[in-house]
Amino acid sequence: MDKLIIQTKHADYPVYIGPGLRFRLAELIPDQYSSFYIITDDQVGRYYGDEVYEALSGFKTYIYTVQSGENAKSMKVYQEILDDMLEKQLDRRTCVVALGGGVVGDLAGFVAATYLRGVGFIQMPTTLLAHDSSVGGKVAINHKMGKNLIGAFYHPSAVIYDSETLETLSLRERRSGFAELIKHSLIDSVQFFDQLKAAVPNETAMTPENIQPFIKEGIRVKAGIVSQDERESGIRTHLNFGHTLGHAIESEYGYGRLAHGEAVAIGMVFAMHLSEAHYRRKLPIDKVSSWLKALGLPTQVPAGLNIENILHRMRYDKKTQAGSLRFVLMKEIGSVETKTVAIEEVEEVLSAFMKKNK
Numbered sequence: 001m002d003k004l005i006i007q008t009k010h011a012d013y014p015v016y017i018g019p020g021l022r023f024r025l026a027e028l029i030p031d032q033y034s035s036f037y038i039i040t041d042d043q044v045g046r047y048y049g050d051e052v053y054e055a056l057s058g059f060k061t062y063i064y065t066v067q068s069g070e071n072a073k074s075m076k077v078y079q080e081i082l083d084d085m086l087e088k089q090l091d092r093r094t095c096v097v098a099l100g101g102g103v104v105g106d107l108a109g110f111v112a113a114t115y116l117r118g119v120g121f122i123q124m125p126t127t128l129l130a131h132d133s134s135v136g137g138k139v140a141i142n143h144k145m146g147k148n149l150i151g152a153f154y155h156p157s158a159v160i161y162d163s164e165t166l167e168t169l170s171l172r173e174r175r176s177g178f179a180e181l182i183k184h185s186l187i188d189s190v191q192f193f194d195q196l197k198a199a200v201p202n203e204t205a206m207t208p209e210n211i212q213p214f215i216k217e218g219i220r221v222k223a224g225i226v227s228q229d230e231r232e233s234g235i236r237t238h239l240n241f242g243h244t245l246g247h248a249i250e251s252e253y254g255y256g257r258l259a260h261g262e263a264v265a266i267g268m269v270f271a272m273h274l275s276e277a278h279y280r281r282k283l284p285i286d287k288v289s290s291w292l293k294a295l296g297l298p299t300q301v302p303a304g305l306n307i308e309n310i311l312h313r314m315r316y317d318k319k320t321q322a323g324s325l326r327f328v329l330m331k332e333i334g335s336v337e338t339k340t341v342a343i344e345e346v347e348e349v350l351s352a353f354m355k356k357n358k
């Protein structure tokens, strides 16, 4: 088992990574809770729900199952969970356990942050993408106007990442999580980017064994940023590389039609085009884009989406300041910065980018 410590101004907590950790919960979870409230989705629950419930059998434990997919990050599902917890009269020493991917982690984290003004919270990530979502304390649900618009910063007291669970993940979900790993490499260094690309050049090579060594590296990049800027007042915005357009596409296209990482993949290619135009310098767009394609990830805005609607969605991005759009731009691989970009400039580059679909 590997152990990393996430250090921030408001919280320090361990991330445990290794095979079979779902059977070692009693040993890994701090001994301070009166009961456990596991939140999972129907797909993850089918594979791992009973095992995790059993591993906590020495405690008073409940399990709540939501339907798998992005739509679970909704006000309705959030409310239903709170109703259930209140009916069970769960007290302040309750610990919410998020067993699942980023959807369950974000939803359960927001429940934990707000139920009785905050109860215990443990992340048990089960997707590759969740190497990102389980660390750093961003928890949220979606609004019809945009992604993650209602949320909090609320850290788990531990992240218990059982690497065996990745074996049941579909290829599409592996790809989606891999896109966030690529994001971490692009904002970090040429060295990380080149190593990742060499180890996993295409979809066939995207096996759990090949990916495994890089999960810790992705978490290291995220932890390094979050420890400097927990509440996203500066450098943490870099973790949003590819997300301004990515989030706009997710909400405009309809939550769940594209996986989060797929939308981010498109957003990263666009961010590189916008950076080329903004800085008037050449970037290795073809290299990144052809790698994404070889992995089976999309690189273009889905056909049928309207540019005005996408621009409107981007105005609801959380990086927006005084009505101006802010983008994470790339100067070169390993060097990004967050800049205000004029709407006309975004529109011109986006229009050319979207014409590629036609």
Ligand SMILES: NC(=O)c1ccc[n+]([C@@H]2O[C@H](COP(=O)([O-])OP(=O)(O)OC[C@H]3O[C@@H](n4cnc5c(N)ncnc54)[C@H](O)[C@@H]3O)[C@@H](O)[C@H]2O)c1
Binding pocket: 041, 042, 043, 044, 047, 068, 069, 070, 073, 100, 101, 102, 103, 104, 106, 126, 127, 128, 129, 130, 132, 133, 134, 135, 136, 137, 138, 139, 147, 148, 165, 166, 167, 168, 169, 170, 173, 176, 177, 180, 259, 260, 261
């Ligand atoms: N909080 C953050 O910092 C942060 C970071 C990145 C992404 N996110 C959010 O995370 C969400 C996406 O997370 P995700 O990609 O993990 O999606 P997800 O949680 O919907 O999981 C993807 C699919 O895989 C299934 N699944 C999960 N684990 C499985 C397993 N081990 N075996 C088989 N099937 C499994 C799920 O049931 C679901 O159908 C988005 O809402 C995104 O906004 C949050």
Ligand SMILES: O=C(O)C(=O)C[C@@H](O)[C@H](O)[C@H](O)COP(=O)(O)O
Binding pocket: 132, 136, 138, 147, 148, 180, 232, 236, 237, 239, 240, 243, 318
């Ligand atoms: O942790 C962060 O900070 C991130 O931006 C990580 C992103 O991958 C993630 O999708 C996050 O939820 C986006 O945050 P948001 O504040 O733009 O909703």
Ligand SMILES: [Zn+2]
Binding pocket: 132, 180, 243, 260, 264
């Ligand atoms: Zn993301």
